Amino acid sequence: xxxxxxSTFCLLIGSSTAQTACNGNAALCSRQYSNxxxxxxxxxxxxxxxxxxxxxxxxxxxxxxxxxxxxxxxxSFLGEIMLCHTSCWEEDSGLLTDYLSTIKTFMDANPNEVVxxxxxxxxxxxxxxxxxxxxxxxxDKYAYTPPKQLALSDWPTLQELITANTRLVxxxxxxxxxxxxxxxxxxxxxxxxxxxxxxxPAFPDCSINRPPGSNGDGLMMIVNHxxxxxxxxxxxxxxSADTTTNAxxxxxSIGAQADLxxxxxxxxxxFILVDYFENGDVFTAQNTLNxx
Ligand SMILES: *[C@@H]1O[C@H](CO)[C@@H](O)[C@H](O)[C@H]1NC(C)=O
Numbered sequence: 001x002x003x004x005x006x007s008t009f010c011l012l013i014g015s016s017t018a019q020t021a022c023n024g025n026a027a028l029c030s031r032q033y034s035n036x037x038x039x040x041x042x043x044x045x046x047x048x049x050x051x052x053x054x055x056x057x058x059x060x061x062x063x064x065x066x067x068x069x070x071x072x073x074x075x076s077f078l079g080e081i082m083l084c085h086t087s088c089w090e091e092d093s094g095l096l097t098d099y100l101s102t103i104k105t106f107m108d109a110n111p112n113e114v115v116x117x118x119x120x121x122x123x124x125x126x127x128x129x130x131x132x133x134x135x136x137x138x139x140d141k142y143a144y145t146p147p148k149q150l151a152l153s154d155w156p157t158l159q160e161l162i163t164a165n166t167r168l169v170x171x172x173x174x175x176x177x178x179x180x181x182x183x184x185x186x187x188x189x190x191x192x193x194x195x196x197x198x199x200x201p202a203f204p205d206c207s208i209n210r211p212p213g214s215n216g217d218g219l220m221m222i223v224n225h226x227x228x229x230x231x232x233x234x235x236x237x238x239x240s241a242d243t244t245t246n247a248x249x250x251x252x253s254i255g256a257q258a259d260l261x262x263x264x265x266x267x268x269x270x271f272i273l274v275d276y277f278e279n280g281d282v283f284t285a286q287n288t289l290n291x292x
Contacts, residue, residue, distance in 0.1 A: 022112055022113075022158040022159055023038075023112070023113055023158060024066060024113075025292055027290075028290065029158055029159040030159060032153075032155045033114070033157070033158060034152045034153075034270070036158065036270070037258075037269055037270060037290050038069045038116065038270070038272075039069065039271075039283070039286045040067065040068075040069030040273045040274070041062050041067050041070055041273070041274065041275075042054055042071050042224070042226050042275055043055065044059055044062060044072050045059060045072045045093040045094070046073075046083075046091055049239075051236040051237070052090055053237070054237055054275045054276070056276045057278055058102075059103070060105070063115070065278065068116060069115075069116045069117075070115070070118070071119075071273055072099065072119055073085060074120060074121060074123075075087065076123040077092070081097075081125060081129060082094065082095060082096065083096060083099055096130070096133045097136050097137050100134060100139045101139070103115060103117065103137075103168070104138050104142075107139070107167060107168065111165070111167075113162075113167060114158050114162060114169065115167060116169045117168065117169070117171070118170075118172070119171070119172050119184075120172070121175050122174070124174070126180075127175055130172070130181060131180065131181035134170075134183075134184075140183070141165075142167050142168040143169075144161060144168060144169050144170075149189065152218055152219075152220070170185060171184070171185045171186070171190065171191070172184050172185070172186065173187045174187075188210060188214075188219075190219060191219050191220045191222050191270070192210065192214050192216045192219045193208075193210045193223075193224060194206055194208070194221075194261070195207065196209070196224040196226075198226070199230050201241055202252045202256075203245075203257040203260075204260070205260075206260045206265070220271070221261060221270050222272075223258065223272045223273070224273050225257055225273060225274050226245070226275040227252075237275045237276070239275070242275065245275075245280065246274050246276070246277060246280020246281065246285075247281055247285075248282075248285040248288060253280075254272055255285050255288060269289070272285075272286075
């Protein structure tokens with residue numbers, strides 16, 4: 001009897017701890033969304049080992065491993081929105097709706113996780129078509145719609161997003177229009193980014209590349225921390241450098257570039273995009289940035 005009571009007690013403790021963890025850590029629950037640092041997967045849908053690939057494990061496994069920021073490139077192809085790399089003739093990673101369904105499945109099974117999705121839209125596809133894809137995947141039900149344009153200090157905490165079950169925060173680089181789809185937020189209203197296509201292994205730069213002319217005030221920071229190799233003017237991911245590039249500390253590491261960014265801009269990076277996140281020590285870097 002005592003043993004039974006004890007084990008019931010342990011179960012209760014166990015489940016309440018699980019419920020109070022937000023994105024894997026209870027200390028993050030009370031933090032505002034705008035005050036959390038997260039590692040993200042650059043070109044999350046391009047999985048494989050070809051020069052056009054950027055990740056080594058599937059999107060489902062990226063989420064299962066703890067990645068909570070996904071960036072993906074979309075294109076228009078034969079009347080559909082597809083995940084393609086520059087062009088669908090070069091690399092075609094399937095339908096956007098399938099990709100969104102993968103995220104939905106993860107979010108259904110993991111109610112204490114806040115996921116951020118950043119889509120690129122170089123082909124100027126009407127944002128309403130993304131809204132249709134979101135509804136058909138059922139992912140729109142988790143999407144967070146801010147009550148107004150948020151300043152850094154206005155963002156909800158992770159716990160607030162979890163409690164409201166609006167745990168998907170979604171951005172688009174170009175052609176967002178919240179009058180058409182309220183939850184697809186304009187990336188550069190909320191963020192600035194460092195340059196991408198970096199070919200210097202030491203990542204000695206943390207300048208503001210986009211939006212042009214921005215001084216970064218009031219915006220969150222996205223750091224493009226993936227290394228490319230320049231082969232006669234064609235840039236391909238430098239996979240051989242991943243363990244150094246994705247290390248937590250040392251020259252060229254996530255930690256080193258994050259420190260540079262923090263010293264230049266007075267705030268820690270919010271999102272750091274990497275290739276092949278499973279090589280290196282990205283979660284140690286993330287925990288360090290979050291003071292965990
Ligand atoms: C979170 O807030 C702390 C304390 O003000 C600050 O040092 C840190 O840079 C912030 N992190 C982010 C990602 O905003």
